[in-house]
Amino acid sequence: MFRQVLLAASRSNGVRRAMETAPFAQGVVRRFIAGGEVDDVLDVTLSLTGDGRLVTIDHLGEDTTEPSHAEAVVTDYLSLLDRLGSQGLGDRAEVSVKLSAVGRALDEGLAVENARRICAAAETAGTTVTLDMEDHTTVASTLRILRELRRDHPRTGAVIQSYLRRSEEYCAELAYEGSRVRLCKGAYAAPSDVAYSARADIDKSYVRCMKVLMAGPGYPMLATHDPRLIEIAGALAVLHDRAPGGFEYQMLYGIRSAEQSRLAGMGAQVRVYVPYGREWYGYAMRRMAERPANLAFVLRSFTTR
Numbered sequence: 001m002f003r004q005v006l007l008a009a010s011r012s013n014g015v016r017r018a019m020e021t022a023p024f025a026q027g028v029v030r031r032f033i034a035g036g037e038v039d040d041v042l043d044v045t046l047s048l049t050g051d052g053r054l055v056t057i058d059h060l061g062e063d064t065t066e067p068s069h070a071e072a073v074v075t076d077y078l079s080l081l082d083r084l085g086s087q088g089l090g091d092r093a094e095v096s097v098k099l100s101a102v103g104r105a106l107d108e109g110l111a112v113e114n115a116r117r118i119c120a121a122a123e124t125a126g127t128t129v130t131l132d133m134e135d136h137t138t139v140a141s142t143l144r145i146l147r148e149l150r151r152d153h154p155r156t157g158a159v160i161q162s163y164l165r166r167s168e169e170y171c172a173e174l175a176y177e178g179s180r181v182r183l184c185k186g187a188y189a190a191p192s193d194v195a196y197s198a199r200a201d202i203d204k205s206y207v208r209c210m211k212v213l214m215a216g217p218g219y220p221m222l223a224t225h226d227p228r229l230i231e232i233a234g235a236l237a238v239l240h241d242r243a244p245g246g247f248e249y250q251m252l253y254g255i256r257s258a259e260q261s262r263l264a265g266m267g268a269q270v271r272v273y274v275p276y277g278r279e280w281y282g283y284a285m286r287r288m289a290e291r292p293a294n295l296a297f298v299l300r301s302f303t304t305r
């Protein structure tokens with residue numbers, strides 16, 4: 001119930017505007033978000049990669065309704081990728097892109113063209129793009145755009161959410177040679193005919209999906225902080241004789257950092273999802289919906305500033 005309220009609030013534009021200018025935003029920024037500017041995210045990227053971790057950078061923003069805003073998002077990604085390339089970080093840092101941020105709600109063709117420009121810049125910088133998966137109404141469109149982009153940019157990463165009842169089927173379709181697939185539980189509200197709601201069902205689905213991906217010839221990117229799922233992933237890697245370079249763990253910036261370092265220290269590939277930018281509200285609300293302790297952290301930052 002609490003989770004549903006926070007997820008509903010995460011979609012409210014009125015609340016979003018009020019919150020993003022609120023003074024306690026800095027507390028949220030410090031914990032889960034690298035900062036507002038490219039320099040902030042590059043500093044965090046250098047520190048994480050210096051510690052042996054990989055990075056995927058998300059320019060915060062979603063639900064773009066103005067073409068000029070979509071263009072500004074693309075421009076920001078292009079300059080970020082240019083900086084990653086010129087600093088030689090392309091082999092350790094990629095970008096994650098939300099299609100809603102580059103104009104999907106305005107026109108799917110515009111989103112494809114914008115995403116194509118970002119993929120081309122990523123290739124020049126020696127890196128890759130992963131298309132974040134958003135709410136359930138956008139899954140078919142995201143998979144369609146993924147197929148389109150992969151014609152010219154075959155390393156474009158996909159995301160499958162295990163809370164979707166069709167997730168195992170999607171994984172089977174995407175488990176082919178060279179296919180980079182991030183598996184996560186899913187962070188949005190969804191109706192029960194489309195998605196599981198019980199944690200146990202979502203976790204069982206995650207294991208089924210992981211088995212498909214780890215057994216196949218693609219490149220699995222296992223995005224979870226869940227200790228049981230991380231342990232099962234390790235067992236599946238042994239079972240399928242996957243070398244540490246043949247898959248990766250992914251976690252969010254600011255969550256279970258010690259575990260990220262521990263896995264990387266053991267020789268595993270660990271990629272950290274690092275968001276930056278000023279439109280932090282939707283992202284932060286989803287983190288709070290996942291875990292009340294995250295909400296407590298933000299409230300503490302409000303009272304101690």
Ligand code: FAD
Pocket residue numbers: 131132133134159161182184185186187188223224225226227250251252255256272273290291294
């Ligand atoms: P949860 O069920 O939230 O947590 C399981 C267990 O993990 C907890 O019981 C606890 O033991 C541990 N844990 C979790 N959080 C903490 C914490 N703060 N401190 C200590 N232990 C903790 N969702 C999408 O819908 N689309 C996407 O494109 C997407 N991309 C993602 C990319 C990455 C790299 C990651 C990590 C997540 C992404 N997500 C995405 C979010 C994802 O769907 C989940 O909402 C989020 O990861 C929480 O799920 P969980 O697997 O960590 O499990």
